[in-house]
Amino acid sequence: MKTIIEPFKIKMVEPIKLTSPAERETVLRQAGFNVFQIPAEQVIIDLLTDSGTSAMSAEQWAGMLRGDESYAGARSWYRFEAVLRELTGMPHVLPTHQGRASERILFELIGGPGKVIPSNNHFDTTRANIEHSGARAVDLVIDEGKQPRNRHPFKGNLDVSKLESLIQAVGAHSIPLCMVTVTNNSGGGQPVSLENLRAVREVCQRHGIPLFLDACRFAENAYLIKQREAGQRGRTARAIAREMFDLADGATISAKKDGLVNIGGVLLMRNDDLARRANNLLILTEGFVTYGGLAGRDLEAMAQGFTEVLDEAYLNYRLRSVAYLGEHVLAAGVPIVEPPGGHAIYVDAAAFCPHIPPAQFPGQALVCALYRHAGIRAVEIGSVMFGQVDPDTGESAAPPMELVRLAIPRRVYTQSHIDYTVEALVEIYQRRDTLRGLRIVSESQALRHFTAQFEEI
Numbered sequence: 043m044k045t046i047i048e049p050f051k052i053k054m055v056e057p058i059k060l061t062s063p064a065e066r067e068t069v070l071r072q073a074g075f076n077v078f079q080i081p082a083e084q085v086i087i088d089l090l091t092d093s094g095t096s097a098m099s100a101e102q103w104a105g106m107l108r109g110d111e112s113y114a115g116a117r118s119w120y121r122f123e124a125v126l127r128e129l130t131g132m133p134h135v136l137p138t139h140q141g142r143a144s145e146r147i148l149f150e151l152i153g154g155p156g157k158v159i160p161s162n163n164h165f166d167t168t169r170a171n172i173e174h175s176g177a178r179a180v181d182l183v184i185d186e187g188k189q190p191r192n193r194h195p196f197k198g199n200l201d202v203s204k205l206e207s208l209i210q211a212v213g214a215h216s217i218p219l220c221m222v223t224v225t226n227n228s229g230g231g232q233p234v235s236l237e238n239l240r241a242v243r244e245v246c247q248r249h250g251i252p253l254f255l256d257a258c259r260f261a262e263n264a265y266l267i268k269q270r271e272a273g274q275r276g277r278t279a280r281a282i283a284r285e286m287f288d289l290a291d292g293a294t295i296s297a298k299k300d301g302l303v304n305i306g307g308v309l310l311m312r313n314d315d316l317a318r319r320a321n322n323l324l325i326l327t328e329g330f331v332t333y334g335g336l337a338g339r340d341l342e343a344m345a346q347g348f349t350e351v352l353d354e355a356y357l358n359y360r361l362r363s364v365a366y367l368g369e370h371v372l373a374a375g376v377p378i379v380e381p382p383g384g385h386a387i388y389v390d391a392a393a394f395c396p397h398i399p400p401a402q403f404p405g406q407a408l409v410c411a412l413y414r415h416a417g418i419r420a421v422e423i424g425s426v427m428f429g430q431v432d433p434d435t436g437e438s439a440a441p442p443m444e445l446v447r448l449a450i451p452r453r454v455y456t457q458s459h460i461d462y463t464v465e466a467l468v469e470i471y472q473r474r475d476t477l478r479g480l481r482i483v484s485e486s487q488a489l490r491h492f493t494a495q496f497e498e499i
């Protein structure tokens with residue numbers, strides 16, 4: 043059979059309110075043309091993020107009821123620890139409330155002034171936690187990873203020669219660890235190959251630098267390796283994921299992605315001394331080592347989620363549904379970051395509306411058009427998010443691209459929802475010259491994309 047179906051049935055439904063164009067016009071104006079200010083109930087298809095938005099399975103919900111809420115040594119903790127150990131081979135498993143809590147603990151221990159932490163691309167919370175510690179975060183993704191139309195199969199790869207140069211320049215002693223983000227979220231959800239992970243590992247080992255994964259989307263990365271890397275077709279996603287973890291000395295994970303849960307995180311490591319110090323910090327700020335700021339039921343849901351996510355039928359459907367969205371809009375001429383990534387499609391808004399200059403926010407114009415036309419909520423990743431002038435330095439971090447991200451929640455939407463999204467985007471593309479730029483009427487000092495108010499030009 044050619045059609046790849048959703049490998050699940052729907053047991054419980056959450057109604058979607060189908061708003062009219064007139065209602066959406068009112069909502070959009072009330073929100074000051076900022077979709078972060080729109081109540082979720084007024085959204086038909088919510089593609090703002092794939093983080094914490096997964097639908098849980100019947101087994102996960104059953105686990106929630108079985109959750110053991112004992113303070114220390116709960117049954118749910120032992121199950122969670124066993125699942126993570128088997129999945130990753132890491133001896134030390136620390137539960138945290140979400141990914142950034144793992145990052146905060148790790149970088150408080152190994153960061154600090156004078157330290158440099160390389161990665162392919164640091165995610166924004168990772169970078170923020172590194173910089174908060176006083177250390178410097180450096181992105182070393184391969185050049186192909188920055189070219190929207192380049193169809194390199196592993197655009198998330200870390201450039202090994204750039205890593206060697208960085209080590210030459212700052213000295214291995216200033217690099218407490220090297221990170222690799224799988225898949226590379228900030229770089230378009232693009233995967234990292236096993237070959238690249240092995241090469242990075244080799245360089246790190248030669249210089250005595252530990253290698254950590256930011257492994258939020260480890261399962262999607264493993265399946266893209268299976269599909270795209272020579273010699274990997276015959277292996278299971280589980281075996282590939284295990285090899286990825288075997289190459290690393292530790293990992294931070296937000297379980298809100300491939301953990302298939304709505305809240306939760308993990309910090310993993312091999313080094314006993316580092317783990318002892320991390321456990322002390324965990325107790326200080328998150329909770330005792332057998333619950334880490336979560337309820338026993340959350341640990342059950344994570345244990346089950348980390349098991350289900352490696353199901354090959356699920357991964358095949360998941361990667362296919364994202365690629366399906368990408369290929370269909372691409373066929374109609376819509377410019378996107380190619381090839382489609384693991385969890386989202388990124389539309390190149392600068393190419394989509396060339397008549398709108400970056401100063402008038404082409405990405406925001408497209409985000410508003412998607413909401414107006416079809417009630418779809420996407421997110422701007424361009425001049426609104428990154429173009430703000432820093433009040434201290436007077437500098438603006440001009441973004442390399444004007445993108446609009448359509449992130450697909452896991453197991454939430456069916457093919458007809460995706461078809462509807464394709465249709466909406468293509469219809470807007472056909473009358474793209476009618477889209478209007480925006481100007482900001484009010485903004486906050488930092489992270490303005492959450493609260494800024496706009497008006498149309």
Ligand SMILES: *Cc1c(COP(=O)(O)O)cnc(C)c1O
Binds near residue numbers: 140142167256296298
């Ligand atoms: C989401 C994410 C994080 C942070 O996780 P939270 O659970 O949101 O704190 C870190 N790294 C990557 C790559 C992510 O996608």
